[in-house]
Amino acid sequence: MTEREPPDWALPAWDADFGSTPAGDRVPERGSTPSSGVPAPPGTFGIRILAVSDVTRAVRDAIRDDERLRDVWVEGEVGRVTISSAGHGYFNLKDDRSQLSCIWFRDDRMSSAFEARVGLRVVAHGRLDVFEPGGVYQLYVSAIQPAGFGDLAIRFEALKAKLSAEGLFDAARKRSLPPRPSVIGVVTSPSGAVWHDIRRVLERRWPLTRVLVSPCLVQGDGASASIARALGRLDRWADRMTAAGHPEDAPVVTILARGGGSLEDLWAFNEEVVVRAIVGHGRPVVSGVGHETDVTLADFAADLRAPTPSAAAELVVPDRVDVAEGLARLGVRGRDAVERRLAATEIRLGHERRALGQLHPAAQLAAALERSGRLLDRATTAIGARLDRAAARVSRVGGIAPMLVSARLDAEGGRLGAAAAALGALGPQATLDRGYAIVRLAADGTIVRDPAEAPPGSGLRIRVARGEFDATASGGPDAATRDSSRP
Amino acid sequence: MILEVVLVVAIGIAAAAIGIRIGMLLAPRVARRLDREEKTDDRSE
Numbered sequence: 001m002t003e004r005e006p007p008d009w010a011l012p013a014w015d016a017d018f019g020s021t022p023a024g025d026r027v028p029e030r031g032s033t034p035s036s037g038v039p040a041p042p043g044t045f046g047i048r049i050l051a052v053s054d055v056t057r058a059v060r061d062a063i064r065d066d067e068r069l070r071d072v073w074v075e076g077e078v079g080r081v082t083i084s085s086a087g088h089g090y091f092n093l094k095d096d097r098s099q100l101s102c103i104w105f106r107d108d109r110m111s112s113a114f115e116a117r118v119g120l121r122v123v124a125h126g127r128l129d130v131f132e133p134g135g136v137y138q139l140y141v142s143a144i145q146p147a148g149f150g151d152l153a154i155r156f157e158a159l160k161a162k163l164s165a166e167g168l169f170d171a172a173r174k175r176s177l178p179p180r181p182s183v184i185g186v187v188t189s190p191s192g193a194v195w196h197d198i199r200r201v202l203e204r205r206w207p208l209t210r211v212l213v214s215p216c217l218v219q220g221d222g223a224s225a226s227i228a229r230a231l232g233r234l235d236r237w238a239d240r241m242t243a244a245g246h247p248e249d250a251p252v253v254t255i256l257a258r259g260g261g262s263l264e265d266l267w268a269f270n271e272e273v274v275v276r277a278i279v280g281h282g283r284p285v286v287s288g289v290g291h292e293t294d295v296t297l298a299d300f301a302a303d304l305r306a307p308t309p310s311a312a313a314e315l316v317v318p319d320r321v322d323v324a325e326g327l328a329r330l331g332v333r334g335r336d337a338v339e340r341r342l343a344a345t346e347i348r349l350g351h352e353r354r355a356l357g358q359l360h361p362a363a364q365l366a367a368a369l370e371r372s373g374r375l376l377d378r379a380t381t382a383i384g385a386r387l388d389r390a391a392a393r394v395s396r397v398g399g400i401a402p403m404l405v406s407a408r409l410d411a412e413g414g415r416l417g418a419a420a421a422a423l424g425a426l427g428p429q430a431t432l433d434r435g436y437a438i439v440r441l442a443a444d445g446t447i448v449r450d451p452a453e454a455p456p457g458s459g460l461r462i463r464v465a466r467g468e469f470d471a472t473a474s475g476g477p478d479a480a481t482r483d484s485s486r487p
Numbered sequence: 488m489i490l491e492v493v494l495v496v497a498i499g500i501a502a503a504a505i506g507i508r509i510g511m512l513l514a515p516r517v518a519r520r521l522d523r524e525e526k527t528d529d530r531s532e
Contacts, residue, residue, distance in 0.1 A: 372510070375517055382524040 053132070060130035063137060069128040074100060074139060075147045076124075078116045091116050093124060093139070101138040102126070108142050114153070116144055118293070119262065123147040152263055156270055160297055163272065168279045169300040175284040177304060177316060178252045180323075183210045184316055185234040185251035185283065187227060189218045194259045194288075194309040201310050206317035212237065212251050218258040223268035227256070228277035235282045253284050253316055256298060257309035260291040269296035278302055288312025432465040442470060 050058075063069050076093030083089050087106035092099045102124060104116065116122060126141040146153045163169060184202065188194050190213055202211060214237075216230035217223040231254065238250035256278065258269065268274065269289050278285050278301040287302035288309035299305040306312035357363055424430060428438065439448040442459035454460060454473040462471055 368507075368511070371514060375514060375521065378521040378525070379517070382521055382528070385524070385528045 052135070056130060056132050056135050059137070060132060063128050063130055071127060072125070072139070074124050074126075075121065076100065078118055078120045078122055081116055081118055089116060089141075093122070101136055102141050103138055104141040104144070112144060114144050114146060120153065121147045152267060152270075156297070159270065159272060159275075160300065163275055163297065163301070168275060173279070174303045177284050177286070180206070180318060181209055181252045181316060182248055183212055183251040185238075185254040186211055186213045186257065187216055187230040187234065187254060188213070188257040188309070190215045192218070192259055194257050197310045198255060198257060198288075198313040201313035202317055205314060205319045206323075207320070209317055210249075217268070219261065219265045219268055224271035224274045227268060228273045231256070231277045231281050231285075238282060251283060253286065254281060255286050255288060255309070255312045255316060256302065257288040257312055258290065259309065260294060263294075266290050266294055266296055269298040271297075274298055275301040286312045286316055429465070432463065435465070438463040 074093055076095050079092045079094050081091040089104035089109045091102050093102055122144045124141045125143045126139045128137060129140055130137045186198055202209060214230040214234045217226040234251055234254055241250040266289060275297050278298055284303040286304045286306055287299045288306040288311060289296050289298055292307035304315060306315050440446060440461045441448060442461045448454045456473050456475055458473045460471045460473055462469055
């Protein structure tokens with residue numbers, strides 16, 4: 001660029017006159033038509049004043065004309081990545097002295113296996129162009145590859161794929177954390193601020209817990225092996241405490257922590273030996289490595305990933321304030337439940353007491369007395385009513401009885417008179433009065449109806465109308481004197 | 488003598504219990520009879 005002379009239209013043309021722009025100059029629609037640019041006002045002495053769009057367009061054309069900028073590879077560190085809703089990626093590439101705006105269209109970005117992230121050094125391939133509305137030049141990225149530091153990223157992805165295929169990152173392998181651990185193992189560097197932060201958080205949230213720190217290197221050569229040894233040391237300590245009959249002194253959860261840093265600083269936590277040590281650890285592991293945006297393979301292998309070391313400590317233990325509030329709520333609920341239970345029991349007890357009272361012999365006796373009293377009252381009433389009905393009947397009958405008796409006496413007297421008359425006409429006295437006599441044997445009083453019944457000499461008793469007298473039968477029976485009219 | 492007294496008391500209690508039991512058995516019949524009587528009274532009135 002420095003070798004090229006600027007087009008003469010870009011220079012003040014002290015003596016230029018409008019409409020005389022040389023042919024071939026790349027000042028589109030300007031020189032001959034002042035209306036497209038800013039016309040030289042009167043008094044400018046012919047100075048050529050350009051429009052902003054003219055300048056931008058000139059820069060654009062200059063960039064487009066430079067073949068070196070049509071196909072460039074640019075290496076730099078990615079900073080401030082923004083993904084639009086349409087899926088386009090916007091970021092800056094920077095080095096120590098400059099930065100370059102980059103745009104990565106959606107199709108190119110989605111087809112790439114590599115994603116631009118803040119802090120990564122990448123090599124971007126694309127072309128330079130000018131975005132006229134913004135007046136900025138930017139790199140239109142077609143592809144991105146990791147550069148230098150990107151080797152680690154490639155190793156990261158490769159190791160992640162390998163270990164994931166082994167199932168070390170499976171969600172089913174994750175263990176749940178104990179709710180209130182009595183002993184917590186911490187694998188970190190005891191000289192760093194991380195250890196202080198973890199201790200402070202644990203003291204603030206759950207001072208009942210004890211912390212067992214297993215020191216290790218957290219960066220540099222040998223850090224990964226040191227981390228694995230620290231995890232194994234915790235396991236051996238826990239086994240020893242359990243075997244010694246003090247399982248309460250064995251850690252039940254382990255925090256693996258480190259402060260923030262670059263990817264190189266955190267690389268120890270991406271080593272396979274650390275991942276396998278975490279997976280083989282006998283206790284649930286909570287990882288708190290780096291900042292929230294830092295992701296390591298240790299995070300994938302851990303049973304729970306915390307964004308920061310302090311957050312890891314917060315996840316491991318409950319907050320004593322929350323626990324106290326929970327206990328207070330439970331106390332209130334328990335008291336309410338007991339009161340409700342007591343009230344319900346009192347009601348039931350009252351029912352049972354009343355039922356039992358009804359079954360008491362005295363109560364049964366009282367009920368029986370009451371029933372018998374009622375029956376007696378009803379019987380008295382019924383008997384009284386019956387007596388009343390009988391009395392009414394008697395009085396009713398007493399009113400008509402004299403008449404009935406008198407009529408009955410008259411009727412019976414008439415019948416008696418008739419019977420007496422019949423008796424007088426048909427009786428033996430009437431026959432005696434007519435001169436007949438009744439002859440009986442004196443011996444036994446038998447009425448003599450046949451002369452044969454009274455042999456001669458037998459004593460007779462004869463009754464006539466006015467009285468009786470004795471006689472003696474004489475003579476023998478005479479058949480001629482016998483009454484032939486009798487059968 | 489004591490045995491006789493105890494025997495008499497026991498017989499008395501047993502008789503009372505039997506009487507109460509008979510009374511309880513007869514009470515419903517008496518009640519029904521009284522119901523009929525009362526209904527008769529109601530109709531006669």
